[in-house]
Amino acid sequence: MELLKKIRYKIVFLLYQLPRIIKYRLLSNCKTTGGRPVIIQPVQFCGKGEILFGENVHIGCNPSPFLHNGYSYIEARNSFSKIVISNNVWINNNATLISEGDGIIIGENCIFGTNLEIYDTDFHDLNPLFRMTGAPKTKKVIIGDNVFAGSNVKILKGVSIGNNSIIGNGTIITKSIPENVIVCGSPSRIIKKI
Numbered sequence: 001m002e003l004l005k006k007i008r009y010k011i012v013f014l015l016y017q018l019p020r021i022i023k024y025r026l027l028s029n030c031k032t033t034g035g036r037p038v039i040i041q042p043v044q045f046c047g048k049g050e051i052l053f054g055e056n057v058h059i060g061c062n063p064s065p066f067l068h069n070g071y072s073y074i075e076a077r078n079s080f081s082k083i084v085i086s087n088n089v090w091i092n093n094n095a096t097l098i099s100e101g102d103g104i105i106i107g108e109n110c111i112f113g114t115n116l117e118i119y120d121t122d123f124h125d126l127n128p129l130f131r132m133t134g135a136p137k138t139k140k141v142i143i144g145d146n147v148f149a150g151s152n153v154k155i156l157k158g159v160s161i162g163n164n165s166i167i168g169n170g171t172i173i174t175k176s177i178p179e180n181v182i183v184c185g186s187p188s189r190i191i192k193k194i
Helices: 004-026
Strands: 032-034 044-046 051-055 074-078 082-085 098-100 103-108 117-119 139-141 181-184 190-191
Touching: 004 044, 032 082, 051 074, 082 098, 117 139
Parallel strands: 032 051, 044 074, 051 082, 074 098, 082 103, 098 117, 103 139
Antiparallel strands: 181 190
16 A cells, blocks of 8 residues: 555656646746755745755645645845755745845754745835835844744744744744744734743
8 A cells, every 4th residue: 555655646746746846947047046955846946146955955745735736936036135044944835935135044953834934025115105116125034943833924024033933823923033932923922932
């Protein structure tokens, strides 16, 4: 029975998932990517900046929702934008990481659930007169080591998350989080120290 599961997985991967992975790789336009992440779900790499991966980084998860009907999107939008994903990080399906400014840094041994969103920018100027033409505010996002975030988590500009912290499902992080705590909610609040 185990052998049949492995054969079935290989067939699905070769006939369906691998062509999707290749398609999104062809749609990618980021020329400065470093490292060799394990790509389980299709991912599109975009932008003029740098996207760097440490050792043993996984993008996508099988089995998990959205494996066969979604993709992840990672963009270092400007030439000075940088996204760094350190060693032993696992990012589940349908992640979106966009750096328009100073960058996004993810520490080692982090685990993220489905539909993760991390942004270092507001994307548009907040002044309505300059919303389409002005410069958006940006600020670096730093995520420490051993951070565990559930599904549907949003991490916004200027946030630092301390080592070993846990972020509950559906949490929106707008302010920095200390290390060794559990946070949840919208807006996020500390519910327990580890």
